[in-house]
Amino acid sequence: MGRRYLITGASAGIGAAFARTLAGQGATPILVARRLDRLTALAGEIRDAHGIDSEIHVCDLSDRNAVDALIKVIEGPVDGLINNAGYSIAHTFAVTPLEAQMAFVETSVNTPTRLARAFLPGMIERGWGRIINLSSIVAFSAGAAGHTLYPAAKAYMLKFSRSLAAEVKDKGVHVTALCPGSTVSEFTHANGTEKAADHSPFRPLMPTQAVVDAGLRASDAGREVEIPGLFNKAAVAAMTLLPDALLTPLIRQGAKRFMIED
Template sequence: MPAKTYLITGASSGIGAQFARSYAARGCNLVLVARRLDRLEALAAELRERHGIEVLPFAADLGKRESVQELLIYLKLSGISPDGLVNNAGYSLAHTFAATTAQQQLDFIEVCVTTPTLLVRELLDHMLSQGYGRIINVSSMVAFSPGASGHTLYPAAKAYMLKFSRSLAAEVADKGINVTALCPGSTESEFQHSNGMDAVLKTNPARFVQTAEAVVEAAIRANEAGREVIVTGLFNKIAVAAMTLLPDGLITPLIRWGAKKYQLKE
C-alpha cells in the first residue's frame, strides 16, 4: 500500500514536532505547518534522512484566514490529499479577558477553533471518498473544567474541540475514519514559553509533567484503536474524573483556587 500522508499543524516544536517524528517512524509522509519555516525545514531534513519519507514544510500563520486558504490551494495544486490530520497548533492568553484586546481574543479563536474546523471540513471529503482517514484534534484536560480567571477562552476552545471531535466521530466511525480528541495536561514543550508561563510551570512537580513523546504515542494508539477521547497521564485521568464526577459546588472553588498561579498579573 502507498504510504499515508499526514498534515500536522504547530509542527515546529513540542507536541507537533513529536507527532511528526512518531508518524515518520511509522513510514508516513508529512505536511508540516507552522509559522517558523527554518524550524520546519530543519525537522523535515532530519526526518527525510532518518526515515526516507517525503516531507513538505509549509510556513503559515494559522491566525490569518488567507494563510489557511493558501495552504489548501497549495495542497490542491500539488495533488496532495492528506489521509490524516493532526490539529495541534494553539496557544493561550494568560491575562484576564479585560486585560487583552478584542483582536487578541479573535486571533486566538481563529487559531484554536476556526482553523481546525476549516481544515477538517476541507480534508474530510477525500477521507470519505477513500474510506479511510485519521483525525486527532488536540484538546486539553481543561476542557472538562468549569473555567477560572485567566486564560479566559482557553477552556471554552478546548471544550469545543472535545465536543466537535466526539460529534464528528459519531458521524464517520462507520466510514473508516477515526477521530480522537487528545486531552493532555502539563507537557514538556514550548507552549508555556509562548504565553509567559515558563516560571510558573517550572514549579509543577515532575510527576505531573509528561514528555511530548508519551503524550503523542498514547494519542496515536488511541486514534488507531478508534477511541474518541484520550486523557494522557494517571494524574490527569484522576483530575478529569474529579471534574466530571464531583458536584459543581465542590469542584469549582477547588479549580479556581488552583488556577490562580496560572494567571499572569495585570
C-alpha cells in the same frame, strides 16, 4: 507511498513529536507552522532518520486567507489531519486586545474546523482517514481567571470531535479528541508562565512522546476521546464526578499562579 498526515503546529512540542513518530511509521508529514527554520530543521532530521521527505508549509493559522491559501496549495490526498497548533493567553479577558482574542479563536477553533471540512470528504471517499484534534483536560474544567477562552476552545474541540466521530465512524475515518494535561513543550514559554509552571508542585509533566503514542493508539483503535496518563485520567474523573462547589474553588486557587496579573 505511505499515508500523508498534515500536522499543524509541527515546529515545536507535541506537533513535532507527532511528525517524528508518524514518519517513523512510514507516513509522510506535511508540516505546518509559522517558523520556517524550525520546520526545515525537523524535515532534515526526519529525512536523515527515516529517508522520508516532508512537505513544509509556512502558515499563520490565525489568518483566514492564509489558511484558505494553504488548503488550495496542498496537492494529493491528506489521509491524516492532526489539528495541533495552539497556545493560550495568560492575561484576563478585559485587558487583552480583542484582536488577540479573535486571533486565538481563529487559530484554536475556526482553523481546525476549516481544515477538517477541507480534508474530510477525501478521507470518506477513499474509505480511510484519521483526524486527531488537540483538546485538553481543561475541556472538563469549570474555567478560571486568565486563559479565559482556552477551556472554551478545548471544550469545542472535544465536542466537535465527538459529533464528527459519530458521523464518520462507519466510513473508515477515525476522529479522536486528544486531551493531555500538562506536557513538556514550549507552551508555558509561549504564554509567559514558564516560571510559574517550573515551580508548581501540582504539575507532573508528561513527555510529548507519551502524549503522541497515546493519541496515535487511540486513533488507530477508533477511540473518540483519549486522556493520556493516569494522573490526567484521575483529574478528569475528579472534574466530572466531584461537586462543583467543592472542586471549582480548588481549581481556581491552583490556576492563579498561571495567570498574568493585569
